[in-house]
Amino acid sequence: MSKKISSRAEDYSQWYNDLVIRGGLADYSPVRGCMVIKPYGYAIWENMKTVLDKKFKDTGHVNAYFPLFIPKSFLSKEAAHVEGFAKECAVVTHYRLMNDPNGKGIVVDPDAKLEEELIVRPTSETIIWHTYKNWITSYRDLPLLINQWANVVRWEMRTRLFLRTAEFLWQEGHTAHSTSQEAIAEAETMLDVYADFVEKWLAIPVLRGVKTPNERFAGAVETYCIEALMQDGKALQAGTSHFLGQNFAKAFEVQFMTKENKQEYVWATSWGVSTRLIGALLMAHSDDEGLVLPPKVAPLQVVIIPIFKNAEELNAVFDRVSSLMKTLKAQDISVKLNDDDQTRPGFKYAQYELEGVPVRIAIGPRDLVSGTAEVARRDTKEKQIVQIDDLETFVPALLDEIQANMFQKALKFREENTRRADTYEEFKRLLDEQPGFILAHYDGSPETEDKIKEDTKATIRCIPLNNPLEDGVCILTGKPSTQRVVFARAY
């Protein structure tokens, strides 16, 4: 095995795969499009989950769990919804296997065919709204604010580790409200929760906006999204929040009695983020040496590498740092001393750089004499000598600085790669030569959007919230336009 991972410049896709595999985040599984999330990758997900779950609860939501299997007939109750998901559903048709009569292993028992086939959930709107029908009868039952952490299956044509897998982990919030305004406010609140999380914890700047009708979630009236820019200039949708209007309430007959004693359909939202966020995290920050993790979600924030030739020297380092480790842990900083005597320091340095541990501290016999340590930060790869006694204040400050610096770096990258195009030629040239977000006018028609997508593979990522109005003309048709929208090629 080569020691280096592929570089971004020579093969961006391979670089990404190397990060995931060599970084110990996931493995391929025996089933196409599925992956095994390894402990290190899962630890990142757990950290994300912990923060998000608290934010959901702080905004009034509770967790519940709905079943994996959905009766096939449910899916077709909302027309746009089935249109959007039918082509990528895993279907359960039988419930039993038997020994092959021809002696070749095991086969599906033809007598065990299900009366009605079951869909493995690609998302849970249908089963949840079926359930909500029984839970909601009065305005007093509203709002109903429920989230679930679950796995879903979408049988995608082409998969990519974390970014698009056949099965993925996510959370999906499903809320019911008595008014349209309240549901819209909910969808916007959750978009803000996502944006805040991605920017402050993952250190990835995002654009908040709404999707055009073409890009809207199947069954939504309005889809809000956060869009991030990856290092190769492609966009990645990092989270979505949908205002579903009364579409699902009507499809599943969910009505409530108002204060005025009138029957009305309830208003709905749904919102979700998935393990795709791990893909975003990798692609936004990592470099040719490996992962670069923001301290706030790094499974391990600080690693101490002792330099030693024998047990005495190791113990001397351990004695010198044990109180430091306690102090850091008391501040909720994860720290580990790697006392493995089978690998040498250089190997450990390379390994922790690959894994993206934010701060590395090396302490050897010479340091013990001088009372110093070598502190290396992963984001800039800078090293400096610090007094060991100062580390308990230096390290927390450094972690904060790394977190802030990673966000600033990503923000600068996005700003430098957000450009305006006023003609179609310029638009196409930018896509090929300087990929990134492109702000351009379009005439607002789905046909124009489709044509541009067909020509260039670029899509409208979003119409930013609070978008400044500006008169212009559509880059494709020359028709008048009142605002620029954000185009990009996307994952």
Added chain:
RNA sequence: CGGGGUGUAGCGCAGUCCGGUAGCGCACCUGGUUUGGGACCAGGGGGUCGUAGGUUCGAAUCCUGCCACCCCGACCA
């Protein structure tokens, strides 16, 4: 589903053209020397060569079918 590629030890590969019973590097195990940026020496274990069939005295190698995975597209979070 279209295009390209690959299936040989846990991983990465050579061997296939030209058939003779499988090899290298890393990893792993044992012992020793090492340890401030991916250590070294010696010894050792591990593979029905993706799968099914065919040709042949003999197949990783030739022929046919099938399967899987990866990359690039169309679809999507």
